[in-house]
Amino acid sequence: MVDRFPVEAGHIMLFARSIGDTNDIYYDEDYAKTTEPGGIIAPPTFVQASAQWEEGYSLRPTIGEPWFGSGKEPTGVKRESSGGGGGGGLHAEQHYEYHRHLRPGDVLRSVNKPGETWERESKRAGKLKFSESITEYYDQNDELVITARSVGVQTERPVDQG
Amino acid sequence: MALKASEIKVGDEHVEVVADNLTRTQIVQYAGTSGDYNPLHSDEVFTTKVAGYPSVFAHGMLSMGATGMAVTNYVGDGRLTKYGVRFVNQVWPGDTLTATVAVEEIREEDGQHLVDLTVSTSNQDGREVVRGSATARIDP
Numbered sequence: 001m002v003d004r005f006p007v008e009a010g011h012i013m014l015f016a017r018s019i020g021d022t023n024d025i026y027y028d029e030d031y032a033k034t035t036e037p038g039g040i041i042a043p044p045t046f047v048q049a050s051a052q053w054e055e056g057y058s059l060r061p062t063i064g065e066p067w068f069g070s071g072k073e074p075t076g077v078k079r080e081s082s083g084g085g086g087g088g089g090l091h092a093e094q095h096y097e098y099h100r101h102l103r104p105g106d107v108l109r110s111v112n113k114p115g116e117t118w119e120r121e122s123k124r125a126g127k128l129k130f131s132e133s134i135t136e137y138y139d140q141n142d143e144l145v146i147t148a149r150s151v152g153v154q155t156e157r158p159v160d161q162g
Numbered sequence: 163m164a165l166k167a168s169e170i171k172v173g174d175e176h177v178e179v180v181a182d183n184l185t186r187t188q189i190v191q192y193a194g195t196s197g198d199y200n201p202l203h204s205d206e207v208f209t210t211k212v213a214g215y216p217s218v219f220a221h222g223m224l225s226m227g228a229t230g231m232a233v234t235n236y237v238g239d240g241r242l243t244k245y246g247v248r249f250v251n252q253v254w255p256g257d258t259l260t261a262t263v264a265v266e267e268i269r270e271e272d273g274q275h276l277v278d279l280t281v282s283t284s285n286q287d288g289r290e291v292v293r294g295s296a297t298a299r300i301d302p
Contacts, residue, residue, distance in 0.1 A: 037239050044245050049195060059197075061199060069205045093247065095246030
């Protein structure tokens with residue numbers, strides 16, 4: 001859950017670079033004005049970056065606290081609820097429904113709703129534990145802008161690459 | 163440029179290379195922008211010695227984001243109403259990813275023309291990494 005996620009033009013630019021997207025609508029306000037949306041919008045998967053604004057997000061080091069990634073050598077710090085891969089599970093599915101597209105200046109908040117959980121055996125990674133969560137993103141006018149459904153999976157062991 | 167219902171047909175495809183020899187640096191960039199700093203994506207020591215994988219690998223969301231570029235390049239800016247994927251295989255440094263966006267259905271709902279698309283991204287070995295679907299508003 002995120003109380004406040006301010007959508008910023010600089011963040012959109014950096015995000016577009018990181019997915020390799022050169023579309024000027026993410027970079028250039030003057031160009032963006034000439035497009036149908038009439039201004040900069042965020043790429044469709046940008047809302048995932050709300051993690052940056054999540055208090056105590058478990059996949060971001062917290063200053064002054066132990067981190068499960070390595071220094072020169074592994075730290076041996078265990079992460080809660082880590083799966084057999086030791087990385088805390090993998091992302092299995094992600095789905096978005098767009099009620100409108102995000103723009104710089106939007107200020108979002110999100111509400112999480114638990115979804116279903118299920119298990120399945122897999123040859124490549126042993127027992128798989130799936131869990132679903134629904135996240136609704138509301139804007140500064142309390143309008144629902146994006147509904148996200150995410151499925152995570154904890155594997156019994158690392159996924160065999162054979 | 164938005165798609166027009168009158169100018170597309172079921173089976174039409176848009177194919178685009180969305181990552182060419184994916185670099186570890188781009189994966190680090192994605193960690194930095196998305197806020198997902200899981201060491202599996204940037205920390206070779208952790209990923210090989212602790213997690214048991216052959217090397218760091220890309221965030222699923224990086225492959226979804228890169229694939230999304232092919233979708234928006236096809237349907238136009240601000241036109242997507244739905245986009246969802248399953249992550250069917252991991253993406254590794256050095257992978258070259260090609261996305262295929264195909265027209266599955268062209269329909270009308272409450273007077274709005276829509277296109278339903280299938281989305282599939284494969285690596286240089288032809289192994290599918292992302293599989294999903296999308297829906298976009300299109301012009302008549």
